[in-house]
Amino acid sequence: MRRLDGESYENWVERVRLFEQGYALQRIANGDDHETIVEEMSIRMMDKLMNPVYKAIRDSKVSTFDAEKSRQAYYDKYLSKNRPKSDHVLDD
Numbered sequence: 513m514r515r516l517d518g519e520s521y522e523n524w525v526e527r528v529r530l531f532e533q534g535y536a537l538q539r540i541a542n543g544d545d546h547e548t549i550v551e552e553m554s555i556r557m558m559d560k561l562m563n564p565v566y567k568a569i570r571d572s573k574v575s576t577f578d579a580e581k582s583r584q585a586y587y588d589k590y591l592s593k594n595r596p597k598s599d600h601v602l603d604d
Contacts, residue, residue: 528560
């Protein structure tokens with residue numbers, strides 16, 4: 513269920529709730545197990561309501577952090593200047 517142009521998030525959430533509630537009531541009227549229906553309804557609602565959040569995360573700016581460069585800088589600054597403190601660590 514898509515948001516309509518100009519529709520607030522709150523109005524869209526209310527439409528989703530009404531739709532899912534109606535669908536669940538129809539299934540209960542058909543004799544389906546009510547516990548299963550409620551569980552499936554909650555999953556469908558969360559999927560729909562979280563979709564805008566997931567989309568915003570996917571569309572957000574990608575990090576420019578360079579892990580390899582950071583690892584090399586740490587090695588150059590600290591690790592290359594310190595020898596192992598235990599003699600059993602040496603590979604001589």
